[in-house]
Amino acid sequence: MNVHQHLVDPLDLVSPDGARVDQRVFCDTDLYERELDTVFRRCWLLLGHESQLPEPGSFVRTSMGEDPVLLTRDRDGRLHAHLNICRHRGTELCRVDRGSATTFECSYHGWIYRNDGRLVGVPGRKTLYYDELDTSDWGLAPVAELDTYKGLIFATFDPDAPPLVDYLGNAAWYLDIILDRRAGGTELLGVQKWRIPTNWKVVSENHCGDEYHVGFAHRSNFAELADPAHSVPMAREIRPEVGHGFGVFLFPEGTRLEHTVGPESPPALRAYLGEIHDEVVERLGPERARMGLVHGCVFPNFGLVPVFNSLRICQPRGVGEVEMWSFALVDRDAPAEVKRVLRATALKTFGPAGSFEQDDGGNWSDVTRMSRSARRHRVPLNLTMGLGHEAAAPGDRGEIGLTASDINQRGFYRRWRDEVTR
Numbered sequence: 001m002n003v004h005q006h007l008v009d010p011l012d013l014v015s016p017d018g019a020r021v022d023q024r025v026f027c028d029t030d031l032y033e034r035e036l037d038t039v040f041r042r043c044w045l046l047l048g049h050e051s052q053l054p055e056p057g058s059f060v061r062t063s064m065g066e067d068p069v070l071l072t073r074d075r076d077g078r079l080h081a082h083l084n085i086c087r088h089r090g091t092e093l094c095r096v097d098r099g100s101a102t103t104f105e106c107s108y109h110g111w112i113y114r115n116d117g118r119l120v121g122v123p124g125r126k127t128l129y130y131d132e133l134d135t136s137d138w139g140l141a142p143v144a145e146l147d148t149y150k151g152l153i154f155a156t157f158d159p160d161a162p163p164l165v166d167y168l169g170n171a172a173w174y175l176d177i178i179l180d181r182r183a184g185g186t187e188l189l190g191v192q193k194w195r196i197p198t199n200w201k202v203v204s205e206n207h208c209g210d211e212y213h214v215g216f217a218h219r220s221n222f223a224e225l226a227d228p229a230h231s232v233p234m235a236r237e238i239r240p241e242v243g244h245g246f247g248v249f250l251f252p253e254g255t256r257l258e259h260t261v262g263p264e265s266p267p268a269l270r271a272y273l274g275e276i277h278d279e280v281v282e283r284l285g286p287e288r289a290r291m292g293l294v295h296g297c298v299f300p301n302f303g304l305v306p307v308f309n310s311l312r313i314c315q316p317r318g319v320g321e322v323e324m325w326s327f328a329l330v331d332r333d334a335p336a337e338v339k340r341v342l343r344a345t346a347l348k349t350f351g352p353a354g355s356f357e358q359d360d361g362g363n364w365s366d367v368t369r370m371s372r373s374a375r376r377h378r379v380p381l382n383l384t385m386g387l388g389h390e391a392a393a394p395g396d397r398g399e400i401g402l403t404a405s406d407i408n409q410r411g412f413y414r415r416w417r418d419e420v421t422r
C-alpha cells in the first residue's frame with residue numbers, strides 16, 4: 001500500500017478562488033508538516049527588529065516556523081541568522097532569549113561558536129580529534145537570505161527566494177504608514193509570549209482581513225471604549241498582494257493626526273500626535289498621512305494591529321497550537337511617557353491578558369477544535385463575502401474590498417494553496 005494514499009490534497013481543500021476552505025486545513029498533521037517544508041521554508045519570515053539588537057554583540061533567540069534561530073549582530077555590526085542548533089550533536093545552542101555575547105558555548109560538550117556563526121572552539125581538538133577536524137566545515141547553519149525593511153528583520157531558508165522588497169511588493173507602501181512616519185524610525189517594546197490551542201492559519205486569516213468579526217466578537221470591548229449609540233466604523237480591506245492584507249481607515253481629507261485618536265486618549269499622546277503631524281505629512285504625503293492602519297498580515301505569520309500599536313509573530317507549534325509573540329511598535333523618538341501609553345494600550349488590548357486577545361483566542365481555538373469534528377470532510381467554510389466586488393486600489397497598489405470583505409482571506413488561502421503545492 002502506498003503510504004501517501006491517505007494524504008489530503010491541498011488542491012481539494014481550497015477552491016481556486018479561495019472562497020471555499022475545507023476545515024481539514026486546520027487539523028491535518030501531514031499537511032502541517034508540508035507547510036513547514038514549503039510555506040515556512042520558502043517565504044520571508046519576520047525575525048525581529050533592529051532595535052532589539054542595538055550594538056555589536058547583541059543577540060535574540062527567535063524562530064522561523066518551528067526552526068530555532070539565533071539572530072546576532074557581529075563585531076562589525078552585521079546581522080546574522082543561524083539555526084540555533086549545535087553542529088556536534090544537535091542540542092539547542094543559546095537558551096537565553098536576548099542579551100549580548102561574542103561567543104556561545106554549547107552546554108553539552110563545550111563547542112564554542114562566534115556570533116558570526118563560525119566554530120572557534122572545540123575541546124580536545126588536538127588531543128581527541130588529532131587536529132583533523134576542519135572547523136570551517138562545522139559552523140552554525142545560516143539562513144539563505146537575511147534582509148531588513150525599515151527596521152524589521154526578515155529571513156528565508158530559500159536561496160531562490162525573490163528579494164525582500166519584491167516579496168513585500170505593495171505591502172511595503174502600506175507598512176510605511178507605521179514604519180516610516182518619523183525620521184528616527186521605530187522600535188519594538190516587549191516581548192510577551194503565550195500559547196493558544198489553534199492552528200496558525202486561523203490567526204493569520206483574522207489578522208489579514210477579518211473586519212467582519214469586530215462588531216461581534218469584540219462588542220463588549222467596544223461598549224466599554226466607545227459610545228454605544230455609535231456603531232463601530234469598519235475599516236476597508238486592502239489586498240496589496242495576494243497573501244498579504246490590511247484593513248485601513250481613511251480619515252477625511254485634512255484630518256490632523258491628533259484627531260485620529262478618541263477624545264478619551266491620554267493628553268500626552270494627543271499632544272505628541274499634534275507635534276509630529278507636519279513631519280508625518282511631509283514624509284508620507286497627504287494620502288497616506290490620513291490612512292489609519294487597523295490590522296494586517298504579511299504572509300504567512302507576521303500580524304499587526306497598529307490601531308492598538310501591536311505587532312505580533314504567530315509562531316506555529318504543532319498543527320493545533322501557536323505561540324504568540326507580541327510587541328508594541330512605537331516611534332523611536334517619541335517621549336518616554338508616550339511610549340509608556342502606547343505600550344500599555346497594546347498590552348491591555350492585544351497582550352496575553354488583553355481584552356481583545358481573549359475575544360479572539362476563544363474563537364480561534366474553537367475553530368481549530370471544531371475542525372476535528374466528524375463532519376469536517378463534508379462542510380467547507382464560507383469566504384465569499386464581497387467575491388466579485390473587488391476593485392483596483394488607488395494608485396494601482398493592489399485591490400480593495402468594500403468595507404468588510406473576505407478579499408484578504410481569499411488571497412491568504414490562494415497564496416497558501418500555491419505555496420504548499422508548488
Ligand code: FES
Pocket residue numbers: 086087088089090091106107108109110111
Ligand atoms: S552537542 Fe554541542 S558540543 Fe556536543
Ligand SMILES: [Fe+2]
Pocket residue numbers: 213214217218356359360
Ligand atoms: Fe479580533
